[in-house]
Amino acid sequence: MTANARAHESIQLLASGVALGHYIPAVLVQGALLDRKLRAQLHVYEAGLSARKRAMLTKTRDRYQDDFRAAQIGQRLHGLLNADPLGPTATTWYGSRNPSVATFVVFSGQWAAVLAQSGIAPKRIVFVQIDIGQSPSWKQHEEAVDPLLQNGATAYQLSALDGSQRLVTVDHVSDIVQWPARERVIVVHGGGWALGPLDAAATAMAGRGWRIQKMLGSRAPSENTAEDIECYTIPGDWAPWKCPVGRPFPPLFAVGEYGGRQMVSDGQRHQLLKMMGKSCAVVCKPGGMSLAGSALTATPLLFLDPYGPHESENAAHWIAQGFGLPYMEWIARGSDPQDLVSMHRRLVAAVRKSVSLVDLIAERAGG
Secondary structure (H helix, E strand, C coil), X not given: CCHHHHHCCEEEEEECCCCHXXXXXXXXXXXXXXXXXXEEEEEEHHHHCCHHHHHHXXXXXXXXXXXXXXXXXXXXXXXXXXXCCCCHHHHHHCCCCCCCXXXXXXXXXXXXXXXXXXXXXXXXXXEEECCCCCCHHHHCCHHHHHHHHHCCCEEEECCCECCCCCEEECCCCCCCCCHHHCCCEEEEECCCCCCCCHHHHHHHHXXXXXXXXXXXXXXXXXXXXXXXXXXXXXXXXXXXXXXXXXCCCCCEEEECCCCCEEXXXXXXXXXXXXXXXXXXXXXXXXCHHHHHHHHHXXXXXXXXXXXXXXXXXXXXXXXXXXXXXXHHHHHHCCCCHHHHHHHXXXXXXXXXXXXXXXXXXHHHCCC
């Protein structure tokens, strides 16, 4: 097939909004593919679900933000929220009857059943696993994933080491903020759903000479927030499946002293990633996107408790590479900035010889 013919084919990026780790990487990949003049369309699984099921997702998110223990238990039931089929119309649209589609890139396991039913040739499918461990969305759809892999589908694992011991990053990194230019800031967040003991984690660093930037998700800040803690929030009604065109990222607001909110980002860019890139470290649960963001910005991670077994594997992998530490261990060691410097330098070295997921996808699609 000629290069001109390839240019008219599209790459379908199949993401999920049930966890932002299955959504944000797809948005970043789409932007990079479009920059390469390739056609790339993004689809969010939950857009095809009923309004009732989407409301259930939002209610579950709010409950998990308030009770991390419930989240740790409930993640085992994660797949039940997405049990609705998308229906024959969607299955046909994504199927082999659409010859203009060159490649389907799957960021969440829910899509595997749709692709398996649609008759798409497996060689046109690329699976991208965001976590080092197997997350619930993949584990609960193994029966659809495995036959596709056995019959020609390709799989890549973000933030892992490839056969040449190169770190797999979302894309090439050329604008890392070097350590002397970093702000004395620590970002505290709990992933897309703002899960975990964020208040306690931020308070533990208060008064130690750091400026803390705490991501609250859609929660309101606590009443007794220390002066060196900045709070940021996203609107409670924001969801990946209803983003305005051109604004695919969560809008971010800074919370003022009396609860007022000032917009920091309208969703055109990934503001949290930008903040991470200027900071000295990120305190977070070990989600897959946290690892990806750490690599993209060469920013060390200090880990809170994991959300599930797959996140435990994420933390173990990042710690083994020298890119992160358990948060409480770092606190017990005296919260030494030199630990962060060493991790940052190891990340910079790894990123310089990394392999780009976007390159792998573009090559696979013939772009």
